[in-house]
Amino acid sequence: QVHLVQSGSQLKKPGASVKISCQASGYTFTHYAMNWVRQAPGQGLQWMGLINTKNGNPTYAQDFTGRFVFSLDPAVNTAYLEIINLKSEDAGIYYCARDFHAPWGQGSRVSVSS
Amino acid sequence: IQLTQSPSSLSASIGDTVTISCRASQGISDYLNWFQEKPGTVPNLLIYGASHLKEGAPSRFSGSGSGTEFTLTISGLQPEDIATYYCQQYDHPSITFGQGTRLDIK
Numbered sequence: 198q199v200h201l202v203q204s205g206s207q208l209k210k211p212g213a214s215v216k217i218s219c220q221a222s223g224y225t226f227t228h229y230a231m232n233w234v235r236q237a238p239g240q241g242l243q244w245m246g247l248i249n250t251k252n253g254n255p256t257y258a259q260d261f262t263g264r265f266v267f268s269l270d271p272a273v274n275t276a277y278l279e280i281i282n283l284k285s286e287d288a289g290i291y292y293c294a295r296d297f298h299a300p301w302g303q304g305s306r307v308s309v310s311s
Numbered sequence: 312i313q314l315t316q317s318p319s320s321l322s323a324s325i326g327d328t329v330t331i332s333c334r335a336s337q338g339i340s341d342y343l344n345w346f347q348e349k350p351g352t353v354p355n356l357l358i359y360g361a362s363h364l365k366e367g368a369p370s371r372f373s374g375s376g377s378g379t380e381f382t383l384t385i386s387g388l389q390p391e392d393i394a395t396y397y398c399q400q401y402d403h404p405s406i407t408f409g410q411g412t413r414l415d416i417k
Contacts, residue, residue, distance in 0.1 A: 232406070242346075242354065242397055244406040256404060292353065297344060297399070298365070301353045 199223040201293050201302035208308045209283050216279040217305045219293030226274040227251050229295045233267065233278050236304075237289040245291075248276060283309050312336055314398050316409035322417045329385040331412045333398035338378045342402040345374055345383045348411075349394045357396075358383065390416060 204218040219231065233245040246257040248267040255267040266279040280287055288309045293302040313336040323329050333343065341361035346354040356365050358374035361381055371386045385392055393416055398409040 241395075241411040242348075242399075242408040244399075244408060247406075258405065297346075297401070298356055298359060300355075304353060 199295060199299035201295065201300065203291075203293060203302040203305045206306040206308070208310065210311055211283055211285060211309055213283050214279060214281045215283060215307055216277055217291050217293075217307070219276045219278070219302050221274045221276070221295070224295075224299075226271055231267075231269075231276040232294045232297070234292040234294060234301075235261075235289050236292070237286070240289070245278075250276070280307070283307075285309050312339060312400055312402060312405060312407055314400055314407055314409035316396075316398055316412050318412060319410065320413040320415075322415050323388050324417045325388055325390060327388045329388055329392075329414065331383045331396055331398075331414075333376075333381040333383070333409050335379045335381070335400055339400045339402040341377045342400055343374075343376070343381050344399045344401065345372075346397045346399060347392075347394045348397065354397065388416070 200222045202220045207215050209215050227250045230247045230249050232247045235243045235245055244258050245261040248255045253269050264281045268277045290304040290306050292304050315334045317332045343361045345358040347357050348354040357368045357372050361376055362374045373384045375382050395411045395413045397411050400407055
C-alpha cells in the first residue's frame with residue numbers, strides 16, 4: 198500500500214534554511230506528482246504546489262514562490278521541500294501528499310525561533 | 312479559484328444531520344474533494360469528485376453539488392465526527408482549500 202514517510206521536526210533560526218524529505222513506497226514513484234501542503238499553527242491547509250516526478254518540473258502556488266524549492270531523488274523515491282531564509286511565519290506542519298486519494302505523509306513540523 | 316466554506320464552526324447533537332457548504336469563486340465542474348481532519352491527525356479524504364464516497368468512509372457522509380455550490384452532509388452525527396472539515400478544488404493547474412469548518416458536539 199502507499200506509504201509516505203517524512204523527516205522529523207526541526208527547530209531553526211530566522212534566516213536559516215530547512216530541508217524536509219518525503220520517502221514514498223508502495224507504488225511507482227514517477228507515476229504520480231507529489232504535492233506539498235502547509236498548515237500554520239491553528240490555521241487551515243494551504244496547497245504549496247507540486248513537483249512532476251517524471252521530469253522534476255515544479256509548480257508553485259502563488260504564495261510559495263521565491264524561498265520554497267521542490268526537488269527529487271528518484272533513485273531513493275524521495276521528494277524534498279527546502280525553505281530558504283526562514284521567517285517566523287514559515288512555522289507549521291508541512292505535509293507531502295501524492296494524489297490526495299492516498300494517505301498523506303505524517304507531517305514535518307518546522308519551528309522558527311531565535 | 313477561491314473556496315468559501317460556511318459556517319466556519321458549528322455545534323450539533325449526536326444523531327443530527329449536519330450540512331457544510333462550500334462555494335467556489337468560479338465554476339469547477341465536480342473537481343471537489345472533502346477532507347476530515349481530526350485533532351492531532353493527518354487530513355483524510357472523505358469525498359472525491361464532489362459526490363463519491365471514498366472506500367472505507369462511513370456511509371453517513373455524502374457530498375453533492377457541481378459548478379460553484381457544494382455540500383457535505385453528515386446524516387446521523389457520531390461522536391467520532393468531531394473534526395475540522397475542508398473542501399478542496401483541483402481544477403488544475405491550481406489547487407485550493409476552503410478555510411475549514413470546525414464541528415463539535417453540543
